Amino acid sequence: xxNRVVITGLGVVSPxxxxxxxxxxxxxxxxxxxxxDPQLEKLLFSCQIAGKPVIDxxxxxxxxxxxxxxxxxxxxxxxxxxxxxxxxxxAGLEPVDTDGTPDWDSGSVFxxxxxxxxKFREAIYKVDALEIRKLGSTVVAxxxxxxxxAYLSGKLGLGNQVCTNSxxxxxGAESILMAYERIKTGRAVKMLAGSTSDSGPYIWGGFDALxxxxxxYNDKPEKGCRPMSATASGFVPGSGAGAMVLETLExxxxxxxxxxxxxxxxxxxxxxxxxxxxxxxPNSSGVQRCIxxxxxxxxxxxxxxxxxxxxxxxxxxxxxxxxxWVAVLERSGKDFPYINxxxxxxxxxxxxxxxxxxxxxxxxxxxxxxxxNINCEDLHPDIEKLVDPARIPTVCLEQKFNILAKxxxxxxxVNACIIFKRYEHG
Amino acid sequence: xDKKELITELKTIVxxxxxxxxxxxxxxxxxxxxxxxxxxSANLVDVVLDVEEKFxxxxxxxxxAKMLSVKAAIExxxxxxxxxxxx
Numbered sequence: 068x069x070n071r072v073v074i075t076g077l078g079v080v081s082p083x084x085x086x087x088x089x090x091x092x093x094x095x096x097x098x099x100x101x102x103x104d105p106q107l108e109k110l111l112f113s114c115q116i117a118g119k120p121v122i123d124x125x126x127x128x129x130x131x132x133x134x135x136x137x138x139x140x141x142x143x144x145x146x147x148x149x150x151x152x153x154x155x156x157x158a159g160l161e162p163v164d165t166d167g168t169p170d171w172d173s174g175s176v177f178x179x180x181x182x183x184x185x186k187f188r189e190a191i192y193k194v195d196a197l198e199i200r201k202l203g204s205t206v207v208a209x210x211x212x213x214x215x216x217a218y219l220s221g222k223l224g225l226g227n228q229v230c231t232n233s234x235x236x237x238x239g240a241e242s243i244l245m246a247y248e249r250i251k252t253g254r255a256v257k258m259l260a261g262s263t264s265d266s267g268p269y270i271w272g273g274f275d276a277l278x279x280x281x282x283x284y285n286d287k288p289e290k291g292c293r294p295m296s297a298t299a300s301g302f303v304p305g306s307g308a309g310a311m312v313l314e315t316l317e318x319x320x321x322x323x324x325x326x327x328x329x330x331x332x333x334x335x336x337x338x339x340x341x342x343x344x345x346x347x348x349p350n351s352s353g354v355q356r357c358i359x360x361x362x363x364x365x366x367x368x369x370x371x372x373x374x375x376x377x378x379x380x381x382x383x384x385x386x387x388x389x390x391x392w393v394a395v396l397e398r399s400g401k402d403f404p405y406i407n408x409x410x411x412x413x414x415x416x417x418x419x420x421x422x423x424x425x426x427x428x429x430x431x432x433x434x435x436x437x438x439x440n441i442n443c444e445d446l447h448p449d450i451e452k453l454v455d456p457a458r459i460p461t462v463c464l465e466q467k468f469n470i471l472a473k474x475x476x477x478x479x480x481v482n483a484c485i486i487f488k489r490y491e492h493g
Numbered sequence: 494x495d496k497k498e499l500i501t502e503l504k505t506i507v508x509x510x511x512x513x514x515x516x517x518x519x520x521x522x523x524x525x526x527x528x529x530x531x532x533x534s535a536n537l538v539d540v541v542l543d544v545e546e547k548f549x550x551x552x553x554x555x556x557x558a559k560m561l562s563v564k565a566a567i568e569x570x571x572x573x574x575x576x577x578x579x580x
Contacts, residue, residue, distance in 0.1 A: 134509045134536075201542060204535040 068253030073490060075324040076158025076312030078150040078261070079426045082118030082305050082413040085126070086153060087426075093412065094427050094438040095463045099289035100413045101303050107275075110268050114280035116288035118305030118414035119266045120146060135218075138203055141183030146308035146419070147215035147263030148222070151177060154259060155223060158312035159324055163224025174227030174255050176246040177216040177310070178238035178262035180418035183209035184269045215263050215308075227255045235477030236378070237335070238262045239309060239421025240485055244333045246313050247485075256318050261310030264419035271304040277347075279382060280304060292415075293442040294379040294408040295389075295450050295459060302380040305414030309422030311429065326490040327433040331470075332364030333485040344480040348384065351391050357482035358395045358474060365486035369396045372404045373468035374437055376428040378476045379408035380415050381442075386449045388476075393453050401455040404472075405464070411441040421475035421483065428473045432489045435467035494574075496522070499567050506543045510536040524563045537561070548574060 077087055082100025084090030093100065100118045107115040122145060127136060130149050139145065155162070163170050181187075186209040190202055208214050213231035220229040228249060234241045239262035246260035264270070274280055281300040284291030292303040311327075319326050338344035338353025362369065375392060379385050392406070393399045409427050416423050431437055439462050446456055467489070474484040494502075504520050511517040512531040516524065526532045526540065541557050544550075544566065550573035552560070560566050 137509065137539075203542060204538050 068251070070251050070253060071316035072247050072250045072313050072330045073316050073319050074311050074327040074330065074429055075314055075319050076154040076156070076160070077327060077426050077429060078153030078157060078310040079423055080120045080122065080146040080150045080307045081309070081423050082120050082307060085120045085122055085149070087157065090426070091430055094409060094430070095436060097412060097439040097441045097463070099441065101288045101291055103285060103288050107268055107271070108285070112268065112272070112275045113278070113282035114275055114301070114303065115285040116291050116303055117271060118303060118307070118416065120307045122146070122149065138205055139209070140186040140189060141209040141214060141265065142185065142267065142306065143179055143182055143263040143265040143308070144209060144215045144218055146306065147177060147179070147261065147310070148218050150261055150263070150308035150310040151175070151219045151259055152222060154261065154310040154312050159322070160257070160312065162222055167224060169224050169226025171226040172256035173223070173225050173258065174249065175216050175220055175225055175229050175259035176232060176242045176249070177219060177259065178232040178234070178242040178418060179212055179215055179264065180233055180235065180238060181265055181270060182212045182214045184265045185267060186210050188269055219259065223259070225259070227258070233418070234335070234481045234483070235479055236415065236417055236420050237475040237477035237481045237483040238418040239423065239425060240473060240475040240483035241335050242422060243311065243313070243330070243425055243485055244335055244483060247330050247333065250313055250315055257312060257314040259310060260313055260422070261308060262419050262422040263308035264306045264417040266306040270306070270417070274304055290442055292381050292411050294381040294411050295385050295440060295443040295447055296381070297445045297447045299381040299385060299447065301382055302410065303414035305416040307413070307416050307419050307423055309419060309424070309426040311426060326492065328429045329488045329490050331367060331486045331488050332361060333483065334360035334364060335481070335483045336360070338480040338482065340480045346480070347478055349387070349476050349482065350480055351387060353480060354388070354391045354476060354482050355395045358392070358472065358484045361472070361484035361486055367470055367486050369398065371470050372396060372472050374431065374471045375404050375406040376424055376471060376473045377406055377408050378474050380410055386447060389450050389453055399453050401457070403454045403458045405437050405458050405460060406454065407438055407440050407460065409438065411443065424475070425473055425485065428471050428487055432468070432471050432487055435465065437464040437466055439463050496567060499570060500563060502547060503563055503566055506547060507532065507540055510540060520563060522564045522567070526561055544570065550574060
């Protein structure tokens with residue numbers, strides 16, 4: 068089996084737009100979703116700004132039953148369920164009737180790094196206060212990593228593989244590739260693919276302690292995350308979820324679905340924490356190999372890459388990432404592809420980063436635009452030496468193109484790269 | 494509090510968990526939480542917690558295991574309110 072795999076549905080809950088229409092508008096216009104966070108200030112965080120989606124109760128009630136909303140503290144599950152159900156609907160698909168047969172041909176790979184960290188905190192306090200009997204019935208469902216997928220698959224009636232992957236900041240890109248493989252090899256017809264990340268101090272605190280987040284922008288949050296900038300000083304923590312429906316080209320054509328783009332291939336690997344690789348830094352050989360293998364699997368030549376949607380978190384490693392792309396593609400200066408990073412607008416959404424950014428990538432391909440990089444008006448001089456500034460757009464470019472490479476890298480020295488292609492209808 | 498009042502209170506408590514609206518409308522002493530109201534068994538612990546909160550009582554594990562119907566719930570609540578531990 069070697070099915071062609073296309074994307075027919077998108078859903079997103081991002082700090083700068085909590086549905087697809089808002090998100091499209093925001094990324095086209097370089098709208099920041101990073102705000103000052105009073106809770107982080109109260110808790111004496113160095114970095115008191117964050118990218119947090121704003122979801123009100125009215126919206127939640129459209130996706131969760133009143134009983135499910137009682138004691139629901141897992142923000143990651145909220146974001147993931149909204150993005151996942153939105154993607155399913157966007158693909159023109161309906162949930163299986165509650166008394167119907169599971170949809171054996173449809174599954175979900177929906178990743179996360181933690182689940183329900185606020186629920187966990189509540190549960191830990193109760194256990195320690197000898198109140199275990201007061202935990203209620205949903206602590207397990209909300210705090211198991213696969214919780215988001217358990218909610219999603221129940222709501223949709225999915226009967227194929229339902230699995231939660233976890234690979235730090237590469238999680239979302241990996242989810243999409245796992246779902247892609249399952250369809251490509253004929254073991255599923257449709258797969259929901261995506262990832263989510265909890266919000267709040269208990270998930271972001273560890274990064275603040277590592278001193279990898281900027282602390283000079285608490286009074287000007289939208290300027291805080293500065294990928295590729297000379298004044299980049301760390302990543303702003305974010306959260307949210309991204310989701311897409313993947314299916315065989317055959318199934319999409321049969322049911323007359325709108326096709327956003329095709330996945331040509333991709334690769335995941337690890338740098339093994341050898342060479343320059345550590346727990347927190349990538350081994351450049353691993354990164355380069357990951358991109359090379361992704362292009363090879365996709366059957367795409369280095370010269371064919373039109374746009375890179377990069378990982379670029381706004382740390383000193385941005386220069387390293389650019390060097391790796393230059394080395395792999397053997398392209399630089401004016402010959403380098405267009406490159407952008409959404410993190411200037413929404414921060415680093417951790418385990419949700421890869422999926423939110425893939426939704427942004429697919430929108431660009433399908434609709435023919437390249438969103439602007441914000442906060443890199445002072446391009447890093449080492450990047451400027453390698454890439455012509457015209458290839459790093461700071462305003463939205465209206466431009467059709469064919470091939471986009473999306474990469475995500477994560478703690479533990481793990482890498483993922485997906486090659487998306489514009490789909491020609493007819 | 495008489496039986497009728499207790500049933501009314503119980504009805505309010507189980508409403509969010511009951512998945513059979515018709516059985517809920519006709520709730521009576523003989524109503525079974527799982528068989529009739531179709532309450533998910535995992536939610537029975539939530540029902541117990543809500544009962545404890547409403548009546549200011551504490552329901553031990555043995556009583557909790559028996560609390561599967563309106564009738565059993567009423568007996569347990571009445572006992573606890575009367576401070577009797579019927580074993």
